[in-house]
Amino acid sequence: MSSTPTTCSSATHYKNDPILRPLIDLGTTKRDRPRHKKLPRASILVCLFKPTFGRNQEWHVLLTQRPMKLKSHPGEVCCPGGRQDKEDEGDDVVTALRETREEVGIPETEIDILARMETVESVGGLCVTPIVGIWKNPVLPSQLQINKDEVEACFYVPLSNFWNDANGEDPFEIDWRGEVFVMRTYHWKGDDLKTFKIWGLTAHVVYEMAQICKPATSQQQSTTTRVVKTTSGLLWRWIDEPGSSKPYWSQRYFVLAGAENRKRVLHQYNSQEQAATKSETATKKNRLPLDEEDVQVTEGPQEGDKFIFQVSILDGRIQWKLAVETEEERSRWMSIISRMRSERTPSKKLKTDDTK
Incomplete structure (x- = not known):
């Protein structure tokens, strides 16, 4: 380290x-969650600044995109x-500042440290500490000395973009390592x-930070999207694809995504880990839209130790035969899907005028 960063106390x-x-009131004291203390450590800098260029003088966040050639998280957006x-x-602060200098060329002396947020566990099993800092003399993205081996691009997003869920896709819950x-x-x-x-982790950290400093007027005016509760878990799906020699049951991880007055989708993943690293499935066959007019959820007969239910759309042309291991779980999933279906905003139909 060539210099010491300014802390919030000064x-x-x-x-x-x-x-x-x-x-600033949050402070810079360590906020490690107990389950994270034994994990390898990493730090990120949530870098805030007010542009000295352009018309928009509100607070912004510096974000980067990783090159596609990297083996770890290729093409993903992250904080330095x-x-x-x-x-x-x-020292978590030293790590965040060193990495920021190495990746985008901002010297440690250019950052004033404001706060340390609660640790987050990454998909790779790292204890990630978000450090919030102020970039004192920001420049345009094109003027940054970025390390092309680690950074493909830099861009800036207004902090206010993360104050309202309506600015993003529907948030949904997953069970991530017991939480x-x-x-x-x-x-x-x-x-x-x-x-x-x-x-993913980047959106989570920036969103949580934005909620801490969201002004009261924004809280009153914003319309928060309702996150649907109890929406993920392991289910069995009956696989009977054309050309396959024999149908079979396969256990998959399902996420029921969607919120009030928004599109509902039943996503299928190969595992819980895949659900945590992908916000949407790669192909249409892995997601079942629940915003059709004729969604049907029906209970099937018990087959051995499996309790069957079926979700179908488009007059049964697309249907998933699913199963759980208890009757209570079957009732719960059927109830959740049916409730989402019943809460769906009716499609708008053209009005006709018969008085002409």
């Missing part, structure tokens, strides 16, 4: 900003950051008209 001038004050090295001497994790996804069009997908 950056008192930020306390006059109503957006930053809640973050990475694994902790020995030279960091166990409930809300998956959020946002799409942002950069200055070069390229669209970036912000999701």
